[in-house]
Structure formats: C-alpha cells, structure tokens
Amino acid sequence: MKKVAVIGAGTMGNGIAHVFAMKGHEVMLVDVSEEALSRALQTIRRNLDRMIKKELITPQEKSDTLHRIATFTELEPAVRDVALVVEAASERIDLKLRIFEQLDALAPADAILASNTSSISITRIAAATQRPQQVIGMHFMNPVPVMKLVEVIRGYLTSDATTQTIMDWASQLGKTPVEVNDYPGFVANRILMPMINEAIYALYEGVAGVEEIDTVMKLGMAHPMGPLHLADFIGLDVCLAILQVLHDGFGHPKYAPCPLLVNMVTAGKLGVKTGEGFYKYHPESKAKEISPRFAR
Numbered sequence: 057m058k059k060v061a062v063i064g065a066g067t068m069g070n071g072i073a074h075v076f077a078m079k080g081h082e083v084m085l086v087d088v089s090e091e092a093l094s095r096a097l098q099t100i101r102r103n104l105d106r107m108i109k110k111e112l113i114t115p116q117e118k119s120d121t122l123h124r125i126a127t128f129t130e131l132e133p134a135v136r137d138v139a140l141v142v143e144a145a146s147e148r149i150d151l152k153l154r155i156f157e158q159l160d161a162l163a164p165a166d167a168i169l170a171s172n173t174s175s176i177s178i179t180r181i182a183a184a185t186q187r188p189q190q191v192i193g194m195h196f197m198n199p200v201p202v203m204k205l206v207e208v209i210r211g212y213l214t215s216d217a218t219t220q221t222i223m224d225w226a227s228q229l230g231k232t233p234v235e236v237n238d239y240p241g242f243v244a245n246r247i248l249m250p251m252i253n254e255a256i257y258a259l260y261e262g263v264a265g266v267e268e269i270d271t272v273m274k275l276g277m278a279h280p281m282g283p284l285h286l287a288d289f290i291g292l293d294v295c296l297a298i299l300q301v302l303h304d305g306f307g308h309p310k311y312a313p314c315p316l317l318v319n320m321v322t323a324g325k326l327g328v329k330t331g332e333g334f335y336k337y338h339p340e341s342k343a344k345e346i347s348p349r350f351a352r
Contacts, residue, residue, distance in 0.1 A: 058139035061086060061163075063131070063155060068172055069144035070096035071200025074103060075229050077124040078117075078201075084134035085127050093127040100125070103201055131155075135163045140225065142194055144172040147297045152176060153184045160185035168218055170194035174294070175245050175301040178211035178238045188213040192222050195242065196231075198290070206231045211238050240305030241298060249298050252290075253314055255283035259334075259350070260316040266334045266350045284334040285344075287317075288327030296321045 058081060062073045065087035073085045073096070087093050104118040113121075128134040135141055141159055145151050152171060159169050169191045171181055182191035193209025206226040210219055219235060226233035236243045255269050264272070270282020279286075287295050296318065302311040320326075320333065325347075327333030335344040 061135045061138045061141045064144035065092045065096035070099050072142055072144055072196055073125055074100045074201050077121045079229055083125045085125055086134045131158055132162050138167055140168050142170045149176050152181055156181050156184045172196055175241050175298040178209050182211045189215040190218050192218050204232045206233045207242050207244055208233045208235045209238050209242050241302045245298050252283045252287045253299055256314040256317050260314050265352050266346050288333035288335055291329055292326045292333050293321050
C-alpha cells in the first residue's frame, strides 16, 4: 500500500481520505484549518460507525482506518514522500493553479498529481506544473464512500501510463473508473448541470413548483432525487460555478445560468450547507420542507 495525500478536508476531501484509508493506504489529509481537519475526522468516524451498524465493517476495521489518516496544515511535510496527491480544494481555478504549482515543487518527481475538480480544465491545471504528463483528473462522486463512479479525466498531455495507473487505483478502491477527455464539464456535469439549470428555469418561469418539478423527475424518470433537491445537496454555489465554466468554455447560451440561481447564490442561499436553498433543512434531523420563498 502506498502513501496518498488529499488536499482539502471538506465534503469531498474527507470522503476521498476515507476510501483510501479503508483500502489500507496511509493518508495525509491537508487543510489550512485545524477546525476543518477536526470536522473531517468527525465525519469519517460517523460514516464508519454507520458501516459498522450495517455490518459492512468491524470495529477493528474502523480503528485501523482512522489510524491510517494523519492530518496536516502545511503541504511540505504531507507530500514529501507520497505516490499520489488528490486535490479536493474549492472549485476555484486560481486556488487550484496555486496548489498545483506548490505540489509540483514539493511532491516526489514520480508522484502523480490528480484533481477532484468537477469541471475545471485538467490541461490548464497541468500547465502550472513541470510534469503535465503526470497530472490527471480523478473526479469522485458525492458521497464518496457510497458512490461507485470515478471520472478519470485525461489532460491534453496526460500520459497513457498515468491514466492506466489511476484507472487501476480507482478499481482497487472498489470504484468503477470511466476514462473521459478534457472538455468543459467532462461527461457527468456537462449532462447533469444543464438538466438542473433547466429545472431552475422551469421554477423561475412559473411552469411548476419545487415539489412538482422534483416529483416529475423522480416518478417519471426514476431519478432517486429531484433536480432541485440534488442542486441543494451539491451546493448552489458549486452548480453556478460549473455552469459558468460550461458557458465560458463553449460560449453557448444553453449553458447560461438561470438568473434565479445567480440571485440565490448572491443571497447566500446555497442549499444544504447553509440550511436553505430550494428547500429548508433541519440539521438535527433529515427532515426538509419547501423553502418559504417557494411555498405555494
């Protein structure tokens, strides 16, 4: 088993750390905030406890998994002898370019540098390094411990060897890797985000209400979660950022974010993470209700 660094301890980062540690890898989890690292470990513990209750793992396996995760607030000690780095920081191109420039200087010359970006160009990220052939996208789905898909995104200069290595690593994690090429939104979000955006337009234009739109897609299309509920779960700020990448990358008006989405993000109504989006959420339970703004 090899050492892996995960950069960013948020929802995606702690999930990625969880799955690597579960499979026996020593994981260096990095974030600028000690508080974020503490929250990440609490989340991982809770998720492992759920697995114990479902009899998927034993208490000893929980203990072993947690023992394999070390936390850091600085990059240098965390990445000095790793085989793989998976960046899971905020979906901001300036931040990612800065992180990859640092990783290129600090990580071993033979280490693969992967990004969990959901839409930003791998080719552009790779250009911030002197090893573009070893830079790749490794886009996990949320929640990481549960979802099987990993989009493996080849940048323009990503080598065959790097791609095959990451395909193998993803398979060893119990995931199903799918290789795609580096164009805005890749496959998952190029298809998903216009659907979510169209659902928001349907609400914005008064075609139907929140619950009605979600019910049509759940019962009519067999989606496990309606698109507005899913947008809340993903984060409306994340949805907006991805749509902006699609709109900028293709220049096609069909990717233009709905004005309602823009207003909600500007107002700080980001979905589950802020307690309100299209629905209002109660942190002490899994209950939700239509946001008062959209209640009929």
